[in-house]
Amino acid sequence: MDVSRLRGIAPDADSLLGRYLGDRRFALALPRAVGLQILHPSVAAAIVAHSPSSLWHHKKRVVSHLVYLAYTPRDPHPAVRYGHELVHGVDSRGRRYHGLNPELFFFQHATYVDTLVTAIETFARPLRATEKDELYADCCRWYLRYGISARVMPETWDGFTEYLDRVCATELAATPDSARLAPALLRPDAWWPRTLPDAAVRTLLHPRTRELLEVRLRPGDRAASAAHAATVRAVMGGLTPRARLLPAARR
Template sequence: MDDDVQLAAETLPGPGSVTWRRFARAPGVLLAGTGLLLQVAHPVVGAGVLEHSDFRRRPWTRAWRTHLSTLRFVYGMGEGAHAEGRRLIEVHKGIKGVDSAGRRYHALDPHAYAWVHLTLARFMVDTAALFGDPLTEPELAQMWREFRMIGLALGLKEQHLAPDWAAASAHFDAVVRDTLEANESTRDVLEALTAPAKPSRFLPDPLWKLLTLPAGRVLRLTTVGSLPPVLRQRMDLTWTERDERSLARLARVVRAVDRRLPEPLRYPPLAYGVIVRERLRRRRAV
């Protein structure tokens, strides 16, 4: 085991960490589309998803697999972050080629791989800022130290992880400004969010529309509204003052509801189950 992996093994976040408390909070589902858009807007990620993924045919299946993968390396589900890192590297080894603009790409390009990791940290920060209690400066510093450790466990190297959150935020802004683009994968994500395909041919079209149209409107509002404005313009997405007011009203309601929920309802069941089991294990060990 190399030094980076040994360090990560010793310091991965657990109960009480900023990451465990904040990452999987339930309101995050409203910004999941934003995180995915930020990822596939990177030319390397977008090309890999377009040419090597089944997202277009089965967006919800793909989203569920991604959710499970994230829980494995954030909360240590299954064999934990190191095992998930090895699995991800193996899965992505063969994802390479030449995109429609003639650019060569490889899914394990360290800059693209690190970008995906950074979007997950940004997702946590944005979810807290919009739908909960914003992370304080000490929490931001601690969160990024924890995310650096997760990144090392996933196979990233020190030089591809910003030293602190201020540098990570500056890098995020630079990538948005200079690298991200509208592409076929971003269009597929937006379509899946706002007009999702039926999961079963046996589900009647009118019923499916009744179930998904309201949710699609909400997800479009939260997704488009939380994108960096420069990227929103690059994707030619309309955003009005009325949309801004609607998002602010929704955020107030979500914050009010979330603060009154009992703890088990503030997290997805899988994540909360891990949190409770690890708490109990540590109490027994004392």
Template sequence: MHSAGDPAPPPPGGVLWSLAGDIRGLLMLPAALTLQVAHPAVGAGVDDHSVFRTDPWGRGERSLRSLQLWVYGGEAAAEEGRRLRKLHRTIRGTDTRGRRYHALTPANYAWVHATGFPVYQHASRYLVRPLTRAQERALYREWLQVGRVLGLRDEDMPPTIEDFWPYYRTMLADEVEATTVVRELLAVDAPVPPPDRGPLTLRVALRAAWPLLLPPLARFRRFITVGLMPPDAREAIGLDWTPRQERRLRRFGAVVRVIVPLLPERLRYLPRARAARAAWRAGRGRQG
């Protein structure tokens, strides 16, 4: 139920509005997720309570739907934030360092959200274009607004981009590590069930071809996850990245930057983003 006091999602036409619904954002998500679970408490929570091993496609679909609501959901954004907080109330345990954790402890909850900003900032250089300083500041303000939608208090996150980077570097130095979940997400030989979403004929075809498709897909997922993770985060976790891989990523990014802008809007943007963009344009037209 919408409340008059609910925080609004980030503004239409902003930097995040352009990034989050673009299909290139799908390539950025694995890096952000992996950086999230590199925090011992977050990794332990996912290890103990998530269905990412048994239902990876369902979990991925639900996570993506949630992200789209935060940005493009309008009045539904705050309701989704409340739903997520309720979902995480029972997630608690002990992390790998012997510390008690709770998913909604502000430091843990804030880190899960915070990781999106440096990944968007870094990955955009390859897949979209380097953000200007003004765009980086705008993106951080908009990401803070998403945090409010998710129930973070202003004091839970660094208030400015200048405050964010010292916080981020401290987290890399003191907290992140190659947790069990990080290693599983980056493994190229981990068992992954075939996709169980989409038309029946497609699912049947994928199931038959899955033994051949999974190895190259797993290698690509690791490549794009490590490559689009900020280098300082990559180093803090202990992930190798060679000059040859960097050249491959730059070539891949150059191709993506040429092809994606040529796609029609129905292929370039995810459904909720596409609908929100159309509604926004229609509203501007009526105002004009």
């Protein structure tokens, strides 16, 4: 794919990515992405070292900017480089990390792709296999706009799920940093995730997150989460497409 050409292209408003990335339901599902991120030792270390605010105020700022950069027709590469080049340090394993490392950068992108699919299927509607292929292709174009090396980016949805399963199995671990961040993950105190019932937070988490943080689903969690999701679908279904958007997407 021609990266230089794709950098100037924002998502088509009629595409799945264009309709749902800026949707408040994506923000609502963010405990899934954040749970995976705080279990990556380097990401967790970066959040603890470089974020002066609470976890969810930090994520509100970061994800709002991510959404804005995805929708703007401007080249997002300078903003991405400016925002990440000073993020570096040593994680709890003694390994150096840098915010612009392609493996680290793509992993974080991958958690948002996984969460976007989860958000649509939980709070909107099921996706057909062909729609997942289409959405993932758009997510690849979205990533390429950042101007960061795509050497680890799988080319297909099936390849992506294999990639994420492998990283979850081999790279994630409970660390002192993840232990520090876990209470905030499970009890969001800001933005749209704050409106989630505890049962919904636990249910939204990736299975690997629940395993490593030793979070067990309680009796009734799935039923309570399904009832909450049905309410979200009813409320959001009564809004105009623009009213469902986050402010960053509206701009």
